[in-house]
Amino acid sequence: GQNIDQPTEMTATEGAIVQINCTYQTSGFNGLFWYQQHAGEAPTFLSYNVLDGLEEKGRFSSFLSRSKGYSYLLLKELQMKDSASYLCAVMDSNYQLIWGAGTKLIIKP
């Protein structure tokens, strides 16, 4: 079966750095996505990785290792507005997105 695993919840402090991990087992691979979802709102796109390595976009970076079936989302200089759920999703060989359940990130002052 296809599986995406990520921690259910994480807590971090304002101004700090947090890393949210995602491991996956899918039928084929056409890229990995990270989405941010604030409570009661729609998911919004953060990043897309299809090659191994680190993609940096401002305070957010996403890393991929295809051989390990592993990705992480790194958030720096945390702000209170970063409190949200972070969803990992993998596009399989049929170009279908397989979603993780999301990691709820709580930022404390």
Place this chain on the structure above:
Amino acid sequence: DTAVSQTPKYLVTQMGNDKSIKCEQNLGHDTMYWYKQDSKKFLKIMFSYNNKELIINETVPNRFSPKSPDKAHLNLHINSLELGDSAVYFCASSPRAGDTGELFFGEGSRLTVL
């Protein structure tokens, strides 16, 4: 203008009723989707249409019937609503089927079945 808009945003109804949720995108995308997000926050694909044609139909009860009158619209009709249908339903679009680009989501329609 909202890129992907869906109505209504909130829907409260009794078991056994029939209801519809509408979705429209003004991005010129070819592909539209319906997702269900339950209380455990898993996003589950229900249907996908590419240029008005059904391309993904996951295992959902046949009480759920999508309709795409044109590539900018994808509506979801639900017959004989059950308690387990309570969830947030998200419409989304992408440029084309098989595209590895991002999905654009609507704001969601929260359905509560009493």
